[in-house]
Structures are given as C-alpha cells and as structure tokens.
Amino acid sequence: MARKYLIETFGCQMNVHDSERFAGLLEQAGYEAAADLSEADLVLLNTCSVRERAAEKLFSRLGEDPIAARVDGSRPVIAVAGCVAQQEGRAILRRAPYVDVIVGTQAARQLPALVEQALASGRAQFDVDRYEDVSFPLGVARRGDPVKAYVTILEGCNDHCAYCVVPSTRGRERMRSKADILAEVQEAVAGGRREIQLLGQIVNDYQAPDDPACDFPALLEAVDAVRGVERIRFASPHPRHASERLIAAIRDLPHVCKHVHLPIQSGSTRVLQLMRRRHTREDYLRLVDALRHAVPAVAISTDLIVGFPGETLEDFECSLSLVAAVRFESMFSFKYSERPNTLAARRMPDDVGGEEKARRLAALHDVQREIQMEGYRAAVGGVFDVLVDSVSRRRAQEVAGRTTGNVVVNLPGRREWLGRTLRVRIVGAGSNSLRGEAAEVGD
Numbered sequence: 001m002a003r004k005y006l007i008e009t010f011g012c013q014m015n016v017h018d019s020e021r022f023a024g025l026l027e028q029a030g031y032e033a034a035a036d037l038s039e040a041d042l043v044l045l046n047t048c049s050v051r052e053r054a055a056e057k058l059f060s061r062l063g064e065d066p067i068a069a070r071v072d073g074s075r076p077v078i079a080v081a082g083c084v085a086q087q088e089g090r091a092i093l094r095r096a097p098y099v100d101v102i103v104g105t106q107a108a109r110q111l112p113a114l115v116e117q118a119l120a121s122g123r124a125q126f127d128v129d130r131y132e133d134v135s136f137p138l139g140v141a142r143r144g145d146p147v148k149a150y151v152t153i154l155e156g157c158n159d160h161c162a163y164c165v166v167p168s169t170r171g172r173e174r175m176r177s178k179a180d181i182l183a184e185v186q187e188a189v190a191g192g193r194r195e196i197q198l199l200g201q202i203v204n205d206y207q208a209p210d211d212p213a214c215d216f217p218a219l220l221e222a223v224d225a226v227r228g229v230e231r232i233r234f235a236s237p238h239p240r241h242a243s244e245r246l247i248a249a250i251r252d253l254p255h256v257c258k259h260v261h262l263p264i265q266s267g268s269t270r271v272l273q274l275m276r277r278r279h280t281r282e283d284y285l286r287l288v289d290a291l292r293h294a295v296p297a298v299a300i301s302t303d304l305i306v307g308f309p310g311e312t313l314e315d316f317e318c319s320l321s322l323v324a325a326v327r328f329e330s331m332f333s334f335k336y337s338e339r340p341n342t343l344a345a346r347r348m349p350d351d352v353g354g355e356e357k358a359r360r361l362a363a364l365h366d367v368q369r370e371i372q373m374e375g376y377r378a379a380v381g382g383v384f385d386v387l388v389d390s391v392s393r394r395r396a397q398e399v400a401g402r403t404t405g406n407v408v409v410n411l412p413g414r415r416e417w418l419g420r421t422l423r424v425r426i427v428g429a430g431s432n433s434l435r436g437e438a439a440e441v442g443d
C-alpha cells in the first residue's frame, strides 16, 4: 500500500506554492495524499518566520497531539520545511527532538531522499544548504486550486529592509528563465487554470537570465500573450522598481488585473529611511497618482508595519494620514516583530512596546475599515466581471469569485461556473466581501 503524506502550510503564497511542489515530489516518489492526520505516514510542516508569532506556530503545532502523541513507534515521519527550517536548521531538534527531517528553502528537491535516509538510518536528516538553481521540473507541482495557478518567477531578495527576515531565509535573488516560466504558464492553462499569479519577493525586479530584453513589464507582455490566460496577478512589487513601463503594462495588457499590491510599510519618510526602504512618502504618493491617472479603475492594496523601532507618535500619524490620503482598497497591517539576522535586530532596540503597538494597529484598522466600507457601499448597484474561483462549503448553490480589483464577491451559482468570468451585479456589501447576482449567464 502506498505511503501517505499530509502537508500543513503556514505563510505566504510562495509557501503555498512550495507545498504544491512538495506534494508533487512526494507523489513522484510513490506517496499518496492522506485524507487526514491519522492516516499520514509523513507529516510535512511548511513554515513561515516573517513574524515571531508565525514562527512560534511551528513549535506549538509540533507540541500538540496527535503528532507528538504518536511518538511510540507508530508515529509518522515528521518533516519541517520552509523559512523556520532554513533559519533554525538543526536547532529545531533541541525544541522538538522527534523531528526526522529538516529541509531548507533552497533544498526542496532533496525532500524525498532525506525522508528515505531518515527511515533507513533512524536518525534525523537535514539539508539547509544554499542551492542556486531555481529551475523546477515541469508538471510536477500538484496545484491545489482549480482556477488559479502560482508561478514563481524569482526567489530570494537582495534588498535587506531592516525588519525583514526573508533575505536570510530565502537567500540571494535568483531569476528563473523566461522559457521555464512561459512553459509553466502554458502547462497551467492546459490544466484548466484561468488565472496566473506570478510570484517573487520583489517580483518587479525580474530580469530574464535567458533574454536580456525581458524585464518584468516585458514578461507580463509575454504571459499576457499566452492563449487561454484570462487573468494575471503578481505579488509583490516594490515601489522603488515600479516603472512607467509597468504602469503602462497594467493599463494596456488586457489580461493583467487592474489591481496592484504595493507595500508601503510606513507613511513616514523618516521611518522609511530607518527601514532602508529607499523611497520616500512623496515618491510613493507620486507613484499612486501616476497609477490612478493612467488606470483610473485601478485598485491599490498595501502592507503596513506599526511600531517599528523609533516610530514616534508623529511618525505613526504620518501612516494614518497616508492611509486616509491614498484610500487603499485593502490593507494588511502588522505589529513590528523583531526577527533574527536583521539589521533592526542588530542595531535598533524594539522600543515601542506591545500595548502601544496594539493601540496603533487598532487605530489604523478603524481608519481603513471605514474607507473600505465606503468603497464597498459605492460598488452596490454596479456590474463587475467576476472570475468564479470557489464553491461555498457552507451554503448550497453558492459560489465566490473576485473582481479584477481583487474584491471577493459571493453569489448564488453552480459548481459548473468554476473558472468562468461572469458579469455580476452587486446587491449588497459585507465587511470583507460583496454580495452579487449573475447578470447574464449562458450555459
């Protein structure tokens, strides 16, 4: 009987896609997906370390039943992958001695062999080496989503923002070839995917190693031209590399969604400098103006950190005023969390205090919630293109999809609509989604 695997994923889209790759590698090695933990012979925890709480999740998960409870001979092999694996390496064994395999962010392809060695030797195996190669065999990843496909275009980051652990967990920036990327896009479309999500830590820093003329806007153009691609999204661009050509690509390429996730991190130029972001508040506001001037319907979302070391009340007010001025369609905001191997951890004491960070985060949420609600209410009565991407698990005859601006719309509908783009009339607004009705549906 085939051995069975179960993967639990924490963290970003890149991690979700890495898990799809792990699943494919394991299936190539003869494993099958387990229905639940009780039948798993191998449990892989694919971890995130972007903030402290994300990293702690791993150890609390490892300490829980039934993983640890099965340390009696019948237990599954336990493997840890992802950013915590890379960051902690062998040290994971000190807190969780029953872990069998530790596989770093650049060693994913070694997973099946490491599992075999752990089983054969009865000893923990680990590989957190830095492999430069970012190619990945075509057709192996087991895509978990029927409508959207993640395609990694570059891995790692050279920017060293002061708060960010990613350069140390994901390594230096390495580009995939344009040929590999386009082949994967074609394969995803042939497998029925309608939306391509291009991934990279700084996605718009892309430069094809196999085509000197192909930078990120040119890659968007090439993906846009692949037959069958209906929507293209990308995450995350850095404001510093957002060129006029990128704006023109969003304006002109028919399949590129009118949505940009553009992390700002702080509204204070002084804090942006401490963060080593290499752009100012004014640069960002100019960029937003240019985007909205070129593409009036564009939706802009962002990431913002409160309580970075040295952030004064005045600096925080700058973040509040920036959020009020830009009116983001959506925002992800975080309390600063000191991470190992970062410039801030070495040089900048984490001095804002937990309560004050919580207060600032709540104040920011209040402002954003109001802006978002106004935007949602304004959408009621309008008609939008919605790509249906899921079937409700809770309500029968209900589906969900997204507008090109990335707003979730729930509507009555059928499973057969998955993957179709419909004209949907908006009839109501919730706090995190809209309600709609299909305006016209063919068969």
Ligand code: 5AD
Binding pocket: 050, 051, 163, 164, 165, 263, 265, 303, 304, 305, 334, 335, 336, 337, 338, 339
């Ligand atoms: N503390 C808090 N938030 C962080 N982020 C990255 N590093 C940290 C940190 N040390 C946030 C940034 C980034 C998002 C993915 O996570 O806003 O854009």
Ligand code: SF4
Binding pocket: 010, 011, 012, 013, 014, 015, 047, 048, 049, 050, 051, 082, 083, 165, 166, 169, 170
């Ligand atoms: Fe988490 Fe960043 Fe690693 Fe993604 S790249 S898993 S967000 S630490």
